[in-house]
Amino acid sequence: MARTRQVQLRSSKVSYLATKTKATKTSDATKMTTAVKTAKATKTDKVAKTTNPSKTVKKLRVTESAKHRQDELRKSRQAAHYAASISDLLAAIYYDINRVCITYRAVRRLKRTEFLPFYKWQFEQADKVVRIVANLNVEEVDPCNKKDTDVVCRLDGIDLFTQELGWKMLAICAFSDGFRIMCRDQQDIGFWEAFIDACEKNALSLGIFARSRNLDWRGLLSPHLKSGIVRIKNALAEPPSKLTDMHPHQIVRQLDGTLAKTHHDKTRQINTENCIFDPEKFTGEDPTIRTAEHGSCDLCGSDDPCDCLLDGLAGTLVELVEYPDKGVGIRSLTKFKKGDILGEYTGEIRPENYLGDPVYSLNLIHKNDQHKSLALISAVRYGNWTRFISHSCNSSTKFECRTIGKRIMMTVEAARDIGMFEEITIDYGLSYWTGIRGNCRCGESDCISKEA
Numbered sequence: 001m002a003r004t005r006q007v008q009l010r011s012s013k014v015s016y017l018a019t020k021t022k023a024t025k026t027s028d029a030t031k032m033t034t035a036v037k038t039a040k041a042t043k044t045d046k047v048a049k050t051t052n053p054s055k056t057v058k059k060l061r062v063t064e065s066a067k068h069r070q071d072e073l074r075k076s077r078q079a080a081h082y083a084a085s086i087s088d089l090l091a092a093i094y095y096d097i098n099r100v101c102i103t104y105r106a107v108r109r110l111k112r113t114e115f116l117p118f119y120k121w122q123f124e125q126a127d128k129v130v131r132i133v134a135n136l137n138v139e140e141v142d143p144c145n146k147k148d149t150d151v152v153c154r155l156d157g158i159d160l161f162t163q164e165l166g167w168k169m170l171a172i173c174a175f176s177d178g179f180r181i182m183c184r185d186q187q188d189i190g191f192w193e194a195f196i197d198a199c200e201k202n203a204l205s206l207g208i209f210a211r212s213r214n215l216d217w218r219g220l221l222s223p224h225l226k227s228g229i230v231r232i233k234n235a236l237a238e239p240p241s242k243l244t245d246m247h248p249h250q251i252v253r254q255l256d257g258t259l260a261k262t263h264h265d266k267t268r269q270i271n272t273e274n275c276i277f278d279p280e281k282f283t284g285e286d287p288t289i290r291t292a293e294h295g296s297c298d299l300c301g302s303d304d305p306c307d308c309l310l311d312g313l314a315g316t317l318v319e320l321v322e323y324p325d326k327g328v329g330i331r332s333l334t335k336f337k338k339g340d341i342l343g344e345y346t347g348e349i350r351p352e353n354y355l356g357d358p359v360y361s362l363n364l365i366h367k368n369d370q371h372k373s374l375a376l377i378s379a380v381r382y383g384n385w386t387r388f389i390s391h392s393c394n395s396s397t398k399f400e401c402r403t404i405g406k407r408i409m410m411t412v413e414a415a416r417d418i419g420m421f422e423e424i425t426i427d428y429g430l431s432y433w434t435g436i437r438g439n440c441r442c443g444e445s446d447c448i449s450k451e452a
């Protein structure tokens with residue numbers, strides 16, 4: 001039986017706890033840093049009083065730019081030092097938020113009330129984090145207040161986080177177990193600084209991720225409207241999202257940071273989780289229906305049609321991003337392992353000689369005969385996120401033909417481990433780049449179009 005595995009995304013708690021940096025500095029250390037900074041500032045003031053003012057301004061500027069450079073250097077060293085833990089933590093945050101949103105949707109839309117206690121608990125925990133930081137900004141609170149030590153004990157990092165990234169980002173991240181564990185345990189302010197930097201770089205991505213999945217971050221902030229904290233008021237003044245009615249895979253973050261709806265030749269592209277068979281568009285039986293000639297199920301091994309389904313979890317942890325020279329592509333918001341099935345390539349089933357979609361169509365091939373094409377899967381109008389994967393001459397995924405449950409399908413599978421925030425790529429095949437579609441711009445050293 002072919003090696004297959006549904007994606008096994010690691011539990012956020014476990015992955016973060018495994019990499020959590022040991023506490024090295026205490027909050028006293030932070031106070032010390034502040035004291036040193038103050039002492040330095042006082043020293044500078046003294047210098048200003050005893051020397052020529054113009055020289056001093058210059059000197060101060062030089063000192064400032066040197067300090068800025070030093071600061072940048074220190075930050076980049078910190079980032080490199082903590083990179084692995086931070087990328088694990090960010091993966092945990094996306095994973096946790098996604099889980100909360102899936103649960104919320106199950107309760108609200110599917111009336112799956114058994115998930116309500118989990119959602120309520122997550123909301124309460126997130127609420128505690130926001131409340132503690134809000135209290136801190138209104139009045140001094142005892143950071144070791146017994147009541148709340150289970151949620152947040154270290155206020156330096158989380159307060160800095162809120163100052164730098166704002167209340168909306170705090171409310172979004174507060175829904176994550178991984179983030180809350182960090183708030184409770186992480187005493188190293190250097191780690192917090194590097195983490196804040198990484199979050200800042202991905203703030204837009206996190207914001208879109210939360211908004212397009214309907215995360216109720218406003219619900220956490222609105223009780224604090226009366227607190228007088230202006231930045232909370234400002235965060236809530238942001239107009240409510242227009243993205244909530246759209247599937248996350250119909251929204252693209254463009255190079256200039258703006259959002260666009262997916263389209264091709266002025267026609268909107270719609271998300272579909274399954275292939276669409278229309279007898280008016282394909283003569284004969286639906287070629288995606290499993291028959292004996294397609295062998296056993298690749299998930300359970302059964303020789304008869306079974307109830308196995310490919311779960312779509314991997315697809316919920318990717319985002320659509322515009323890449324230079326290539327158009328829309330796919331950015332991973334988690335880590336995948338070699339062999340993971342990332343998703344099914346979906347679209348409308350068309351005959352093999354269909355010429356209406358030269359850009360997105362893929363052959364549905366026979367599992368036991370790679371040269372036999374059963375149909376075309378045309379994804380120009382209907383399809384899922386997999387249709388946006390760019391080509392690379394050194395790709396991270398590959399197409400496979402699979403028998404799963406009652407169907408046969410083309411899947412996208414990890415050909416090697418894929419890192420957090422990496423662009424997911426696939427090999428379109430040599431013939432793709434010989435026609436009207438221009439040259440490959442993957443930039444790999446052995447790119448097929450390099451000489452072109």
Ligand SMILES: C[S@@+](CC[C@H](N)C(=O)[O-])C[C@H]1O[C@@H](n2cnc3c(N)ncnc32)[C@H](O)[C@@H]1O
Binds near residue numbers: 325390442
């Ligand atoms: C299946 S679509 C992928 C999604 C597409 N980028 C979009 O914006 O909808 C294939 C098209 O993407 C672009 N593309 C993908 N990979 C590319 C690459 N390595 N170099 C240049 N263009 C690429 C080309 O325009 C190609 O025809």
